[in-house]
Each structure stands twice: as C-alpha cells, then as structure tokens.
Amino acid sequence: MRPEIAVTGLGLVTPAGHTAGANWAALCRGRSLAATDPELAGLPVDFSCQVTDFDAAGELGRSRARRMDRFIQFAVIAARRAVTDAGLDPHTWRGERVGVVLGVGSNSLSTYVTEFCHLGVGQPQRVSPLALPRSVPSMAAGEVAIDLGAQGPNFTTASACASGATAIGVARDLLRSGTCDIVLTGGSESARSRMTATCFARMRALSRRREEPHLASRPFDAARDGFVLGEGAAVLVLERLTDARARQAPVSAVLRGYGAGSDAHHPVAPHPDGDGAVRAITAALDDARCAPRDIGLVNAHGTSTPLNDAAEAAALTRVFGHDVPPVTAAKGVIGHALGAAGAIQAAYTVLALRHHLVPPTANFEGQDGNPKLDVVAGRPRPMRKDAGVSCSFGFGGQNAVLVFTTP
Structure with a gap:
C-alpha cells in the first residue's frame, strides 16, 4: 500500500498578498495586479506583477536579509508561515527527518548584472563576496534549512516554469520512500530584473500592453499577446497522512498524483498538439487512481501566450474529451512567477x-x-467534485502535473 500524502501547511508570498487568506480573496476578485514597474523603466515592457509591502529586514533581520537575494527571502518567509500553519515546532521536530525541496527556474539575474558591471569596468575588487551565496538557486532550499533546522535531504529542482510542481512531486516521493517524515516543498522566484524582462521581450513572449497593464495577462483569451512577469513563493508542508492524523494536524488536502515528462520537441515552443502535456496529465491521473470524470477543477498553466494556451487547450481536450472540467488560470491575476508558478498554483488548488x-x-x-474550454470568468463558481488538477509546463518541453483531493 502506498502511503497517502497530506498537505498540512501553506505559506504564500505573492503579488496577491502574504497570507493564504489575502491570496484567496484576490483570486476570487479576479482582477489583474499588473502595474508599471519602476525597476523596468525605459524598457520596451515596463510593467509586472510585484510583491508589495514586503519588509525582508523586518521579518528576517537586516543582516540576514542582506545576505539573501529577493527570491531566497520569499522562500524563507513562506516556509516559516507554512510550518506555523501546519502546527509544527522546528525546536522539537527531528531535523534529520525533515527535508526541503524547492523549485527555482534560474539564477538571480539582478544580482549577476550588478556584479558583472563591476567586472566590465575593470573593478573585480568591487564584486561582492556574497554574490554567489545570495543568488545561486540551491540557496533557496539551503537558507530555509538553516532558518528552520531541517537537516534532511535539501536541494533545488530546475525544470523551467514547471520547477515548483516538480519539487512537490519529488518531495512526495521522499515521503513515500520513507526517507523523510516531513518535507517543506514548493518554489520561489523573482523575475523582475531588467535582463529577464529584456530577454523575454526580445523573444516576443511578453505582453506589450504598456498603456493598459491591468488588461495584459489574459489566459486563453482570444486577444492574448504574451505573459506578464511576476514573482513570489509558495511552500507546502507535506507529511504522510497517517502521521498527520496521529498528531491531529490540520489536513488541507491530499496529494494523490504526480506525472511528469518531456515534449522532446523544441527548446521554447510546446508541442502544438500538447503531446507531452497529455502524457503528464494522464500519468498524474493514473498515479492518483482517478478517472477524468472525477476531476472538478483544472488549474491551468495558462501563460497568456498564443502558442502555450492553444497547446494546453488541445491537451486538456485530448485527456478529458468534451467534458473538460472548469478551468482557471491564476496568472491572469498574479502574472507569471516562472519557477515558482507551479508551486503557487498547487497552493491555489488546495485553497x-x-x-x-x-x-x-x-x-x-x-x-x-x-477546442473551446470552460474557462471560469467573472466570479467564482461552485466546485462540484472533490479533486483538482494543477498543470505546469516550461521551456525545454518540461511538463509536471499534480492531482489533489479533499481529505
């Protein structure tokens, strides 16, 4: 018998807020949070979805905040909140049985651009000794472990925009195998760097609605023209369901299934028929022992780009036929947090x-x-079934899909 895996805690830091309640309220309002971004002033695309009212020094202390890049700060704070939400005390748990697996899509380009400028003008002595430890992807998981005393397996997954979902799937396997008793998992990213914005703009992947940024991110809409850069973090606490019930922990959802695979098709474009996505969704449903008819929600990757949304619609129709469950796409509200997007979507599916x-x-x-999807718009809709699918896809044909159910 495979052990069932419970979600016992959630921590969120996103443009929609710093608590689960704030995020849920913003999602239900269904209005985009995109706005002009001073960090991107003068660029062809100068707007994003930003995490606001974020006081890293106040939460972490000035010295600790200074040694961390923004995506690491997000991860540590989200992890703290997830652990509190789960009713766990890091002072009393067996640290060697607690793992940390986080998804991060890329290095911190903001930090590297600053330090490369010093090299470019022949001043290597000005390069910060903190440049590497505050920016490499693995430090998101490393700093969370240091902060909370988690001494078990500790690493970062990088599968482009599927990174956060991949991390959750891998964390599930650590619990199933008995390697860990608790895993803190999810993803974190801050993509609001001038280099990131320039690169995606040069690829024509970003929306160009500079005069109306609040209308720019429009997943699956006929007038979509690209995605909006976002940022944020989500951390889930996973435990075996039997362990969670033994300690009378709050159980928000059960992680029933995980499926992953590659398009093996193109560096940046999805397979036009969604072949890889179909395989990942089918694998996740099979792993969850769910039939397509059991699903009451699809939390779509929904980037708001012409090719990706069309490929995802094709994949969903191939799996679910003419009865695709109601579809929602959070990137319309919070933008695209890249490596963190799959983790944030997973948290939203649990909510x-x-x-x-x-x-x-x-x-x-x-x-x-x-094909046409049943995209929920305007106002929330009652969910008729007790299972939801969260889809995440990324450059390189990376596909990762999670299935959650009510406890």
Whole structure:
C-alpha cells in the first residue's frame, strides 16, 4: 500500500498578498495586479506583477536579509508561515527527518548584472563576496534549512516554469520512500530584473500592453499577446497522512498524483498538439487512481501566450474529451512567477478544494479557435467534485502535473 500524502501547511508570498487568506480573496476578485514597474523603466515592457509591502529586514533581520537575494527571502518567509500553519515546532521536530525541496527556474539575474558591471569596468575588487551565496538557486532550499533546522535531504529542482510542481512531486516521493517524515516543498522566484524582462521581450513572449497593464495577462483569451512577469513563493508542508492524523494536524488536502515528462520537441515552443502535456496529465491521473470524470477543477498553466494556451487547450481536450472540467488560470491575476508558478498554483488548488470554489480567470472574454474550454470568468463558481488538477509546463518541453483531493 502506498502511503497517502497530506498537505498540512501553506505559506504564500505573492503579488496577491502574504497570507493564504489575502491570496484567496484576490483570486476570487479576479482582477489583474499588473502595474508599471519602476525597476523596468525605459524598457520596451515596463510593467509586472510585484510583491508589495514586503519588509525582508523586518521579518528576517537586516543582516540576514542582506545576505539573501529577493527570491531566497520569499522562500524563507513562506516556509516559516507554512510550518506555523501546519502546527509544527522546528525546536522539537527531528531535523534529520525533515527535508526541503524547492523549485527555482534560474539564477538571480539582478544580482549577476550588478556584479558583472563591476567586472566590465575593470573593478573585480568591487564584486561582492556574497554574490554567489545570495543568488545561486540551491540557496533557496539551503537558507530555509538553516532558518528552520531541517537537516534532511535539501536541494533545488530546475525544470523551467514547471520547477515548483516538480519539487512537490519529488518531495512526495521522499515521503513515500520513507526517507523523510516531513518535507517543506514548493518554489520561489523573482523575475523582475531588467535582463529577464529584456530577454523575454526580445523573444516576443511578453505582453506589450504598456498603456493598459491591468488588461495584459489574459489566459486563453482570444486577444492574448504574451505573459506578464511576476514573482513570489509558495511552500507546502507535506507529511504522510497517517502521521498527520496521529498528531491531529490540520489536513488541507491530499496529494494523490504526480506525472511528469518531456515534449522532446523544441527548446521554447510546446508541442502544438500538447503531446507531452497529455502524457503528464494522464500519468498524474493514473498515479492518483482517478478517472477524468472525477476531476472538478483544472488549474491551468495558462501563460497568456498564443502558442502555450492553444497547446494546453488541445491537451486538456485530448485527456478529458468534451467534458473538460472548469478551468482557471491564476496568472491572469498574479502574472507569471516562472519557477515558482507551479508551486503557487498547487497552493491555489488546495485553497480551491478547501473553499469548494473555482476562482475566475482575469481578463477572459472569449476563446479563439477550437477546442473551446470552460474557462471560469467573472466570479467564482461552485466546485462540484472533490479533486483538482494543477498543470505546469516550461521551456525545454518540461511538463509536471499534480492531482489533489479533499481529505
């Protein structure tokens, strides 16, 4: 018998807020949080979805905050909140049985651009000795472990925009195998660097709606023209369900299934028929021992780019036929947090199951082409079934899909 895996805690730091309640309220309002970003002033795309009212020094202390890049700060604070939400005390747990697995899509380009400028003008002595430890992807998991005394397996997964979902799947396997008793897992990213924005703009992946940034991110909508950069973190506490019940922990959801695979098709474009996505969704459903008819919600990757949304719609139709469950896409509200996106979506799927509601997709007015999806828009819709699918896809044809159910 495979042990069932419980979600006992959630921690969120996103443009929608720093608590689960704030995030859920913003999702249900269904309005985009994109706005002009001073960090991107003068660039062809100068807007993003930002985490606001974030006081890293106040939460972590000035010295600790200074040694961490923004994505690491997000991860540590989200992890603290997830552990508190789970009713766990790091002072009393067996640290060697607690793992940390976080998804991060890339290095911190903001830090590297600053330090490369020093080298470019022949001043290597000005390069910060903190440049590496505050920016390499593995330090998100490393700093969380240091902060909370988690001494078990500790690493970062990097599968582009599927990184956070991949991390959760790997964390599940650590619990199933008996390697860990608790795993803190999810993802973190801050993509609001001038280099990141420039690179994606040069690829024509970003929306160009500079005059109306609040209308820019519109997953699956016929008028979509690209995604909006975002940032944030989500951390989930996973435990075996039997262990969670033994300590009378709050159980928000059960992680039933995980599926992953590669398109093996193109460096940045998805397979047009969604072949890799179909395999990952099917594998996740099989792992969860769920039939397509059991699913009441699809939390779509929904980037708001022409190719990705069309490929995802094709994949969902191939798996679910003419009865695709209600679809929501959080990137319409919070933008695209890249490596953290899959973790944030997973947390939002858990919240949807908790509230028995499917939140609306911001800026959706109508879908182009075929097949047509049942995209929830305008207001939340009651959720009719007790299982949800969260889809994450990324550059390199990376696909990772999670299935959650109510406890």
